[in-house]
Amino acid sequence: MKQERWLQFLKSAGAIALAALVSVAAAGTGAAADAGPKAWWQVTGPSLQPAAAIGAPAKGCLAGGQALPLSGAGYEVMRPSRRRTFGHPQLIAFITALAAAAPAEGWPGLLVGDLAQARGGPTPSGHRSHQSGLDVDIWLQPVPEAGITADERETLAAASVVTADGARVDARRWTVAHQRLIRTAAGFAEVDRIFVNPAIKRALCDDSDDANEGSQRTWLRKVRPWWGHDAHMHIRLACPDDADACEAQAPIPPGDGCGADLAWWFSAEAAEEATKKAKAPPARALTLDDLPPACRTVLLNK
Numbered sequence: 001m002k003q004e005r006w007l008q009f010l011k012s013a014g015a016i017a018l019a020a021l022v023s024v025a026a027a028g029t030g031a032a033a034d035a036g037p038k039a040w041w042q043v044t045g046p047s048l049q050p051a052a053a054i055g056a057p058a059k060g061c062l063a064g065g066q067a068l069p070l071s072g073a074g075y076e077v078m079r080p081s082r083r084r085t086f087g088h089p090q091l092i093a094f095i096t097a098l099a100a101a102a103p104a105e106g107w108p109g110l111l112v113g114d115l116a117q118a119r120g121g122p123t124p125s126g127h128r129s130h131q132s133g134l135d136v137d138i139w140l141q142p143v144p145e146a147g148i149t150a151d152e153r154e155t156l157a158a159a160s161v162v163t164a165d166g167a168r169v170d171a172r173r174w175t176v177a178h179q180r181l182i183r184t185a186a187g188f189a190e191v192d193r194i195f196v197n198p199a200i201k202r203a204l205c206d207d208s209d210d211a212n213e214g215s216q217r218t219w220l221r222k223v224r225p226w227w228g229h230d231a232h233m234h235i236r237l238a239c240p241d242d243a244d245a246c247e248a249q250a251p252i253p254p255g256d257g258c259g260a261d262l263a264w265w266f267s268a269e270a271a272e273e274a275t276k277k278a279k280a281p282p283a284r285a286l287t288l289d290d291l292p293p294a295c296r297t298v299l300l301n302k
C-alpha cells in the first residue's frame with residue numbers, strides 16, 4: 001500500500017498530473033502488484049477511458065464504466081452500499097431495455113442486484129465474477145407495489161423461490177411471470193447466458209414442455225444451472241463487438257440443456273461436489289498480477 005500513501009501525498013500537494021505520471025511509472029515496475037480487492041472497492045468513480053470490458057468475468061476489470069442510476073423506469077437498484085452499480089454501457093442499456101419489457105410479461109418492476117464496481121475488478125466479498133462490467137444480478141421478486149424506501153434498498157430480503165431440499169421451485173412463490181421474465185431476458189441477442197438454480201432450470205424445462213413452444217425452446221439453452229441463484233438470476237452479456245480485450249466464455253453446448261446435463265445437478269455426485277465446495281478454503285484474493293495488464297492502467301487512472 002506504499003503506492004497509495006504516495007498518491008495521497010501527491011494529490012494533497014495538488015500535483016495530480018505528477019501523480020498520474022508516478023502511477024504509470026509505478027504500474028510499469030509492478031509496485032502496485034499487491035493491490036487486491038480492497039483497492040478496487042475503494043475507487044468510487046469509473047476510469048476516464050473509453051468503455052471496455054477487459055479480461056474475463058472472474059478475472060478482469062472495467063474501463064470507462066457507466067453508473068446505473070439507483071432508480072429508473074421499471075427498476076430499483078438494491079444494496080448500493082456494496083458499490084456495485086457500474087457496468088459497460090451495453091449492460092446499462094440492456095438493464096434499461098429489460099426493465100421496459102418486463103411489465104408486459106407480468107413483472108411490474110426489476111429489483112437489480114450487483115453489477116460491477118466502478119472499475120470492475122475483484123470484490124472484497126461475495127462474487128468471484130462481475131469483474132468486467134458485463135454481469136448483473138436480477139432478483140426473482142418484483143419491486144413491491146408500494147415501491148421501496150432508502151432503508152429497504154439495503155435491508156429488504158431476497159426470498160428463495162426454491163424449496164429447502166433444492167428439488168423444485170416453491171409453488172408459493174414461483175409464478176408464470178418468473179418464467180416469462182427469464183425467457184424475455186434470454187431473448188436479448190446480447191445475453192450470452194443466464195445462471196439460475198438447477199430447480200429453476202428444471203421448472204423452466206417442464207413448463208416449456210408443451211407443443212406450443214416448439215422451436216421457441218431455444219431460449220432455454222442460454223439458461224444454465226448453477227449452485228445458489230435461488231433468489232436471483234445472474235445475467236451475463238457476451239463480449240461487445242470490437243472488444244479486443246474482452247475474453248469470451250467457452251460456448252454453451254448445443255441443445256436446450258434439459259436432459260442429462262440437468263439431471264446431473266440432482267445426482268449424488270452433484271451433492272458431493274456441493275459439499276466439497278462448501279468445505280473448500282476461500283480462494284486466494286486476486287492481485288493486479290493475476291489480472292490482464294490493462295487493468296493496472298484502469299485502477300491507477302485518475
Ligand SMILES: [Zn+2]
Pocket residue numbers: 114127130135136137233234235
Ligand atoms: Zn451474480
